[in-house]
Amino acid sequence: MATLRKKMVMMKMRNRLARQCLGEILGTFVLLLFGCAAAAQVKTSRQAKGQYLSVNMSFAVGVMSAMYLCLGVSGAHLNPAVSLSFCVLGHLPWRKLLPYSLSQVLGAYLASAVVYVMYYDAIMEYSGGVLTSVGPNETASIFATHPAEGLSLQTKFFDQVVGTAALLLCILPLNDKRNKPVPAALLPPIVATVILGIAMSMSYNCGGAINPARDLGPRLFMLTAGWGTEVFTCFDYFFWVPLVAPMVGAPLGCLLYFVFINWHLPDPDPDSDVKCQPEILAAVNMKIEFYLAFTYIHS
Amino acid sequence: MATLRKKMVMMKMRNRLARQCLGEILGTFVLLLFGCAAAAQVKTSRQAKGQYLSVNMSFAVGVMSAMYLCLGVSGAHLNPAVSLSFCVLGHLPWRKLLPYSLSQVLGAYLASAVVYVMYYDAIMEYSGGVLTSVGPNETASIFATHPAEGLSLQTKFFDQVVGTAALLLCILPLNDKRNKPVPAALLPPIVATVILGIAMSMSYNCGGAINPARDLGPRLFMLTAGWGTEVFTCFDYFFWVPLVAPMVGAPLGCLLYFVFINWHLPDPDPDSDVKCQPEILAAVNMKIEFYLAFTYIHS
Amino acid sequence: MATLRKKMVMMKMRNRLARQCLGEILGTFVLLLFGCAAAAQVKTSRQAKGQYLSVNMSFAVGVMSAMYLCLGVSGAHLNPAVSLSFCVLGHLPWRKLLPYSLSQVLGAYLASAVVYVMYYDAIMEYSGGVLTSVGPNETASIFATHPAEGLSLQTKFFDQVVGTAALLLCILPLNDKRNKPVPAALLPPIVATVILGIAMSMSYNCGGAINPARDLGPRLFMLTAGWGTEVFTCFDYFFWVPLVAPMVGAPLGCLLYFVFINWHLPDPDPDSDVKCQPEILAAVNMKIEFYLAFTYIHS
Amino acid sequence: MATLRKKMVMMKMRNRLARQCLGEILGTFVLLLFGCAAAAQVKTSRQAKGQYLSVNMSFAVGVMSAMYLCLGVSGAHLNPAVSLSFCVLGHLPWRKLLPYSLSQVLGAYLASAVVYVMYYDAIMEYSGGVLTSVGPNETASIFATHPAEGLSLQTKFFDQVVGTAALLLCILPLNDKRNKPVPAALLPPIVATVILGIAMSMSYNCGGAINPARDLGPRLFMLTAGWGTEVFTCFDYFFWVPLVAPMVGAPLGCLLYFVFINWHLPDPDPDSDVKCQPEILAAVNMKIEFYLAFTYIHS
Structure with missing residues (x-):
């Protein structure tokens, strides 16, 4: 393991962006692995092994695990709408938006593939072997989000x-x-926990994607896995809503936060802000070292 | 964004109270957005997309999110009964009680409006297009709290x-x-978590408002949105109970805490209390700086 | 409020034990208030406003709230079996065991009374006005724990x-x-969370009291509130099991922990153990103060 | 207690491995105690006292409690697949893999025995007195994991x-x-929480053992307790899958983490890494002590 590591480290990519994309791929993979697998478990077991709440909770655990996984590498956006917001706020260079987003879609695609293989037998049993996006035996809602019946487009x-x-x-x-x-x-x-709250309260209409990658990745997988183009045409081409609307909503949320809250926050205390505690301690230590040397020389 | 920010900061309100009210408006908005949207999701999906517990949990997530949002601006009271308690305890000037409370009602009003638009189609489908406060197709309980059948007023x-x-x-x-x-x-x-506990254990009788703004804001919204004056007259003018009773209960809770617990707590250790650790460190640092200068001058 | 506080502080009990008992009374009151109210909500709403899991969760929230409430005053035992264990381990003087236990029973009694008044109408509606401990309309299980059918005494x-x-x-x-x-x-x-786990896994047989006060207090209340002596005689005098068995189990758990874990733990590093960080800092500070004075005098 | 402790400490095992094994035995015991007891509660109460989700949650609480219990003694692996991974990563000597694994199996065995005695009456009532691994009254799934119907071996x-x-x-x-x-x-x-997520999303196919000890220990217990050899032959000798597959999956997960994440993490800041804060403080303290002595001698 140690020798393999050394080789890998030597050939490891210098490009920071490529490493960040790797992080986003694996992070979004983990997020969707937990989420879609829970959806598969609940649907194919006909709620015997879980319930709607456990799907919500599993997506939340996926977010938590994915964040711990790639926070140190890529910042754990896991969502093109979040990456867009961080571009708007200046935390992410605009040129990284597309690579981040594509990585997230790829991670979601890969997770769908693993969940499909993992629950292949159960999906086949549930669907009767016919992979469809609508009807009583549809299995597409395991992977992608579906809107409720009779909603207007604006809703x-x-x-x-x-x-x-x-x-x-x-x-x-x-x-x-x-x-x-x-x-x-x-x-x-x-x-x-915030994700759990949104899933429990705002997922009836449209399945609560709030994440273009979370919806597009699985749809692309289903397209290649046998569900056909129906995954894009179903529900009157619904697929573009979770692609576009989150990109509008995310900057709107940022705007709300900055206009109503952030700009009115009291200015932080400069003393406590400029120097953090370990820095003070290091400074104390250094000065004492210096002073001991100084007094030793002059003694 | 940066230039817009500068303009906004320059024209930003000097008045601290106004900023605090903004915080309370947005905070209570978020609290009710999570809570009422979850109630709408569970009711209009006829429990297919959630259950009573998920409404409780969603309100709790709303409280958490709202607190992180406006704790730094307004203290995140989110509840006139809490603001009243803090006035009684001397943490909030009495003159701020009314502005805080009105802001909370306004935030709750706005959240109800957003939830109404968001779940408009589902509410119309559920109610058959007739917005009522009583009967099997009532939808008022999505927004406001309703008492259980056959309770006496004193209960x-x-x-x-x-x-x-x-x-x-x-x-x-x-x-x-x-x-x-x-x-x-x-x-x-x-x-x-405390809010979740109260919602799971004390919400059967009256819906567990324990917050005048959480109940009044949505009622006012419903009055303007087509439910009619029935939202105030239903259940024998129940609306005044969650307005008045929490204002009695909250100071009572404070009294219990102070009489039974706080006044009997051991006095804090003055040494560890007066000076917190970063202050000690800053003092150490300063003294060494001073001493180095002192010895340098006299050397 | 401030003047009232001063008076109270002046007349406040010198006796530390009395203050600790006050803490235990209020703590156990809060624990049972959450727990029994949730049991009442779930039972009288016939599971419409909660489920078995929400009763478990509510007891857990009660434990959390009660601990934050009285940890600083009494150590938050909330359970005679825990108090007994702390006596065995030497953390609590034996002479305090009885006062602690009685306080806990009193707190549980008072909580039952409040829950009874709060859910009076619902309990009357559910029970048809006849308060019984057995049968389909029994309401005693809201307050006390009942064993499952057909268990042997040793089980x-x-x-x-x-x-x-x-x-x-x-x-x-x-x-x-x-x-x-x-x-x-x-x-x-x-x-x-531990309490939640025990409630989810070990409460089918006997209701999961694991706390003599949690069971005895409510039974005593029911005796005085109209359920009659049946609350003690029902299920073949079951009441003594949650009184006695936890007093056996708790020291057994301590013994297991000490024999299998604690005595085999590596000895703590004396340096990091004897002096905690704030103490080091205070020492540093003091020495510098002293040294500055010393050099000032001799300069 | 104190004198008994002294004796025990004196005769306590010098062998560090033996102490670690004790820790793993008790830790895995606690994990399975919570998990299997919850499974027994939900199954024998026919979901009246819990649901699938509460079994998942109870296993999670078991993991948490077991980790707090034995983290200081043995590192709380609780799972031969985790121990294997730590051997691969160099955190555990290979010679300890077998003792750790056997301890975990033994802990799981003992927990099954306690749960069996605890739920003996309920298991007998549920099963009609005949302990079987298949059929509508089977009780083996309380202890061991069972696959869903109609799955291929590769799935x-x-x-x-x-x-x-x-x-x-x-x-x-x-x-x-x-x-x-x-x-x-x-x-x-x-x-x-991670364990909870896996249990909610990846337990339909095979019961989500992901732990050879969690499955083998209870099977061995059932073999000795009257379920017969059927516990190993049932479901086409399924028992070997949760024994072998986790030993493949765990190193695979490590490999994924190191290749995709760890090797691309930025190198930690050496200053903040080499010296932690308490060490700096201790150094400061020592130097001041030394300096005071030094100046005192030369004054």
């Missing part, structure tokens, strides 16, 4: 805009040093 | 008094330096 | 012994400096 | 590989100083 769009705006509005303060942030090491479970 | 009132007293009794120690407080950054999830 | 006793032993075995390491303890400020939610 | 194997790989992939970053680790004291609840 669907509004639903995804509000959901994603709520997401950004709720997660931005968690990491805002001028507000009351969560300890960095506990950010993942708190963000996961 | 309803007592229920809301006990619920709000329990709330204050359980959250006051969480932030009491003389007791064993929660780390400040983790206050929101712990308070949310 | 009941063993169930309560194992449950209480598991409780102590799982909570002792949480506060053991030689093991990997939880941060003190987060002890309550972790202990609450 | 079962793949399911266990993916589940265990997901486990390692999600828990390795939690304790990786180069990534964004969880505070050590909060590792148990976060790991438990």
Whole structure:
């Protein structure tokens, strides 16, 4: 293992962006692995081995695990709408938006493939061997989000805009040093709790994607795995709503947070902000070292 | 974004109260957005997309998110009964009670409006297009709290008094330096857990409002959105109970906490209390700086 | 409020034990308030407003809230079996065992009374006005624990012994400096999670009291409130099992923990153990103060 | 107690491995005690006292409690697949793999025995007194994991590989100083949440053992307790899948984590890494002591 590691480290990519994309791929993979596998478990077991709430909870665990996994590498956006927001806020260069987004879609695609293989027998048994996107035996909703019956287009769009705006509005303060942030090491479970809340309250209309990659990746997988083009045409070409609406909602959530909250926060105390405690301690240590040397020389 | 920010900062309100009210509006908005949207999801999906427990949990997530959002701006009261308690305890000037309370009602009003638009199609489908407060197709309970059948007035009132007293009794120690407080950054999830507990145990009688704004804001919205004056007259003018009883229960909870617990807590150790660690370190640092200068001059 | 406080402080009891008992009364009151109210909500709503899991969760929230409430005053035992264990371990003087236990029973009694008044109408509606301990309309299981049908006495006793032993075995390491303890400020939610686990896994046989006060207090209340002596005679005098078995199980759990874990833990590093960080800092500070004075005098 | 302790300490095993095995035995015992007792409660109460979700949650609480219990003694592997991974990663000597694994199996065996005695009456009532592994009254699934109907062998194997790989992939970053680790004291609840996620999403096919000891221990117990050899022959000798597949999946998860994440993490800042804060403080303290002595001598 150690020798293999050395080789890998030597040939490891210099390109920071490529490493970040790797992180986003694996992170989104884990997020969808938990989420879609739970959806498969609940649907194919006909609720015997779970319920709607456990799918919501499993997506939340997926977010938490994915964040711990790739926070140190890529910042754990896991969502093109989040990456877009961070571009708007200046935390991510615009040129990285497309690579991040494609990585997220790829991660979601790969997770769908693993869940499909894992639940192949159960999906075949449930669907009677015919993979469809509509009807009583449809299995496409395991992977992608489906809208409820009889919704107007504007309701669907509004639903995804509000959901994603709520997401950004709720997660931005968690990491805002001028507000009351969560300890960095506990950010993942708190963000996961926000995701759980959104899934429990804003997922009836459209399935609560609030994430273009979470919906597009699985659809692309289904296209290649035998569900056919129906996965894009079903529900009157619904697929574009979770692609576009979150990209509108996320910056809107940021705007709300900055206009109503961030710009009105009291300025942080410069003393406590400029120097953090370990730095003070290191400074103390250095000065004492220096002083001991100084007095030794002059004694 | 940056230039817009500068303009906004320059024209930003000097008035601290106005900023605090903004915070309370957005905070209560988020709380009710999660809560009422979950109630809408569970009711209009006829429990297919959630259950009573997920509404309770969603309200709790709303509390957590709202607290992280506006704790740094307004203290995140989110509830006139909490604001009243803080006035009684001297943490909030009495002149701010009304602005805070009105802001909370306004936030709840706005959240109801967003949830109404978001779930418009589902509400229309569920109610058959007739918005009513009573009967099998009523949809008013999505927004406001309704009492159970056959309760006497004193039971309803007592229920809301006990619920709000329990709330204050359980959250006051969480932030009491003389007791064993929660780390400040983790206050929101712990308070949310208390809210979840109250919702799971004290919401059958009256829906567990324990918050005048949480109930009045949505009722006012429904009045303007087509439910009619029935939202105030239904259940024998029940609406005044969640308005008045929490204002009695909250100070009662404070009184219980102070009489039975706080006044009997051991006095905090003055040494560890007066100077916190970063202050000691800063002092150490300063003295060494001074001493180095002093010895340098005299050397 | 401030003047009232001063008077109260002046007349406040000198007796530390009395203050501790006050804490235990209020703590056990809060624990049972959440727990029994949830049981009442679920039973009288016929599972429309909750489920078995939400009763388990509500008891856990009650434990968390009660611990934050009285940890600083009384140590938050909330359970005579826990108090007994702490006597055995030498953390509580034996003479305090009886006062602690009686306080806990009193707190549970008072909570039952409040829940009874709060759910009076619902209990009357559910029971048809006849308060009984057995039969389809029994309401005694809201307050006290009832065994499942057809259990032998040894199974009941063993169930309560194992449950209480598991409780102590799982909570002792949480506060053991030689093991990997939880941060003190987060002890309550972790202990609450353990309680939730026990309630979800070991409550079918006997209702999972694992706490003599949690069962006896409500039974005494029911005796005085109209259920009659049947609350003690029902299920073949079952009431003594949750009174006696936890007092056996709790020391057994302690013994297991000490024999299998604690005595084999590596000895803590004396340097990091004897002096905690704030103490080092205070020492540093003091010495510099002294040294500055010393050099000033001799300069 | 104190004198008994002294004797025990004096005769306590010098052998560190034996102590670690004791820790693993008790830890796996606690894990299975919570998990299997919850399975027994839900099954024998015919879902009246719990649901599939509460079994998942109870296993998670078991993991959390077991980790707090034996983290300080043995590292709380609780799973031969985790021990194997730590051997591969060089955190555990290979010679300890077998003792660790056997201890985990023994702990699982003992927990099954306690759960069997605890739920003896309920199991007898449910099964009609005949202990079987298949059929409508089977009770073997309380203890061991059973596959769903009609799965191919490769699906079962793949399911266990993916589940265990997901486990390692999600828990390795939690304790990786180069990534964004969880505070050590909060590792148990976060790991438990990951376990909950896996149980909610990847347990339909094969019951989600992802742990050879969790499955083998209870099977061995059932063999000795009257279920007969059927516990090993049932479902076409399924028992070997949760024995072997996790040993493949766990190293695979490690490999994924290191290749995709760990090797691309930025190198940690050497200054903040080499010296932790308490060490700096101790150094400061020592130097001041020395300097005071030095100046005193020369004054």
